Amino acid sequence: MPDTAANSWDARAGAHMLYGFTDLPSVQARGAVVLTHGEGPYVVDVAGRRYLDANSGLWNMVAGFDHPGLAAAAKAQYDRFPGYHAFFGRVSDQTVMLSEKLIEVSPFARGKVFYTNSGSEANDTLVKMLWFLARAEGQPERRKILTRWNGYHGVTVAAASMTGKAYNALFGLPLPGFIHLTCPHYWREGRPDETEAAFTARLAAELDEVIAREGAETIAGFFAEPVIGAGGVIPPSAGYFQAIQPILKRHNIPLIADEVICGFGRTGAVWGCQSYDFIPDAIISSKALTAGYFPMGAVILGPDLSDRLQAAAEAVEEFPHGFTASGHPVGCAIALKAIDVILNEGLLDNVRALTPRFEAGLSRLAEHPHIGEWRGKGLMGALEAVADKPTKTPFPSTLSVSERIANTCTDHGLICRPLGQSIVLCPPFILTEAQMDEMFDKLEAALTRVFSEIGAG
Numbered sequence: 221m222p223d224t225a226a227n228s229w230d231a232r233a234g235a236h237m238l239y240g241f242t243d244l245p246s247v248q249a250r251g252a253v254v255l256t257h258g259e260g261p262y263v264v265d266v267a268g269r270r271y272l273d274a275n276s277g278l279w280n281m282v283a284g285f286d287h288p289g290l291a292a293a294a295k296a297q298y299d300r301f302p303g304y305h306a307f308f309g310r311v312s313d314q315t316v317m318l319s320e321k322l323i324e325v326s327p328f329a330r331g332k333v334f335y336t337n338s339g340s341e342a343n344d345t346l347v348k349m350l351w352f353l354a355r356a357e358g359q360p361e362r363r364k365i366l367t368r369w370n371g372y373h374g375v376t377v378a379a380a381s382m383t384g385k386a387y388n389a390l391f392g393l394p395l396p397g398f399i400h401l402t403c404p405h406y407w408r409e410g411r412p413d414e415t416e417a418a419f420t421a422r423l424a425a426e427l428d429e430v431i432a433r434e435g436a437e438t439i440a441g442f443f444a445e446p447v448i449g450a451g452g453v454i455p456p457s458a459g460y461f462q463a464i465q466p467i468l469k470r471h472n473i474p475l476i477a478d479e480v481i482c483g484f485g486r487t488g489a490v491w492g493c494q495s496y497d498f499i500p501d502a503i504i505s506s507k508a509l510t511a512g513y514f515p516m517g518a519v520i521l522g523p524d525l526s527d528r529l530q531a532a533a534e535a536v537e538e539f540p541h542g543f544t545a546s547g548h549p550v551g552c553a554i555a556l557k558a559i560d561v562i563l564n565e566g567l568l569d570n571v572r573a574l575t576p577r578f579e580a581g582l583s584r585l586a587e588h589p590h591i592g593e594w595r596g597k598g599l600m601g602a603l604e605a606v607a608d609k610p611t612k613t614p615f616p617s618t619l620s621v622s623e624r625i626a627n628t629c630t631d632h633g634l635i636c637r638p639l640g641q642s643i644v645l646c647p648p649f650i651l652t653e654a655q656m657d658e659m660f661d662k663l664e665a666a667l668t669r670v671f672s673e674i675g676a677g
């Protein structure tokens with residue numbers, strides 16, 4: 221078929237796909253990027269153009285796009301046992317081995333794992349677990365869920381309700397009882413003359429007040445990303461988790477670390493909670509869990525929640541929840557390999573080794589008069605564009621500054637992500653120093669160009 225405008229890849233995709241989380245007018249104007257394969261941290265489109273993917277796909281392709289060991293692990297498991305569930309006391313050997321491994325590498329001395337197909341489902345699963353537990357323990361009113369504005373926890377109904385984004389209103393969400401607290405972003409949310417310590421203390425006081433107002437006995441859990449990811453890469457203010465965890469403990473409210481992005485090395489430790497020196501009651505994992513080679517999520521329960529859930533389930537004979545592909549043997553075989561690759565084949569070491577260069581690159585670009593702040597932890601970072609640096613005034617949203625920067629980057633072979641007024645970078649862990657320099661050079665050229673185009677050079 222000749223590649224005319226009407227049957228181009230872009231037209232075919234647009235005709236037959238409803239794109240999610242996509243700026244539709246922009247894609248209609250610019251065309252979709254249709255990809256065929258990847259090479260290390262690069263992806264290649266149907267026309268043979270190469271893009272350095274500084275997003276790692278969606279934060280997940282941490283080992284790049286052509287890791288031979290991961291593909292081989294998948295192939296070997298497909299040949300051996302291509303699919304099974306984890307119901308009725310039947311489970312694949314790979315699923316058992318991965319569960320042992322996940323507890324071994326978790327911050328918990330012991331615990332239990334429950335598998336899903338995605339991060340959203342893992343969050344919904346844990347909400348159901350907390351509701352199940354509350355009823356089993358004679359506290360059926362303990363149902364409310366606390367999260368933060370700008371936190372991102374997914375798109376299924378409970379996970380979307382946890383997510384602190386205005387677009388929820390388009391769906392009539394959040395569900396009742398999902399309460400959003402202040403985002404711990406000192407640069408944006410701190411008051412003039414408020415120290416970072418005072419800001420953290422104010423957020424802890426807010427948590428105390430919300431618990432008092434709602435009643436501790438009505439709150440099932442507090443979910444937080446160690447570093448907020450899709451809300452714009454927002455590390456917590458100093459001492460944040462140390463300030464809130466004792467309050468939650470005092471009221472028997474579990475603290476859940478949503479480690480879908482942070483987990484398995486992104487922040488420079490295996491877990492984001494380790495980077496911020498706290499141990500949660502449970503962890504939500506996905507993305508790097510399989511290095512993006514298989515859709516999989518996991519709820520990892522610490523000792524207290526796993527003991528209580530086990531008892532609650534035994535009392536009614538089962539925990540009536542699960543997915544057809546929970547603990548899929550191919551996903552588990554890939555995850556076992558991915559964990560080995562990240563922890564033992566130098567990927568986590570590379571995150572740590574590259575972090576100073578990454579931070580230096582971000583801080584150099586933040587010297588630009590229209591970059592208000594750089595933020596980051598490990599290999600996740602963001603630059604926030606501002607119209608006026610001293611007052612942190614954003615550009616009018618009609619200018620679509622971050623989208624224009626990202627589009628200009630795409631035109632020059634770099635994929636990075638606009639999030640609000642920020643540009644987000646979260647490259648694969650296999651990046652070399654030269655590739656990191658290429659990333660910053662291309663981003664710098666795009667920033668210069670877009671700011672000069674909008675008269676803000």
Ligand code: PMP
Pocket residue numbers: 278337338339340341343372373374375445449450478479480481506
């Ligand atoms: N939690 C966090 C912290 C995430 O970043 C995401 C996805 N970006 C999710 C949950 C949802 O995961 P999924 O898209 O796999 O449902």
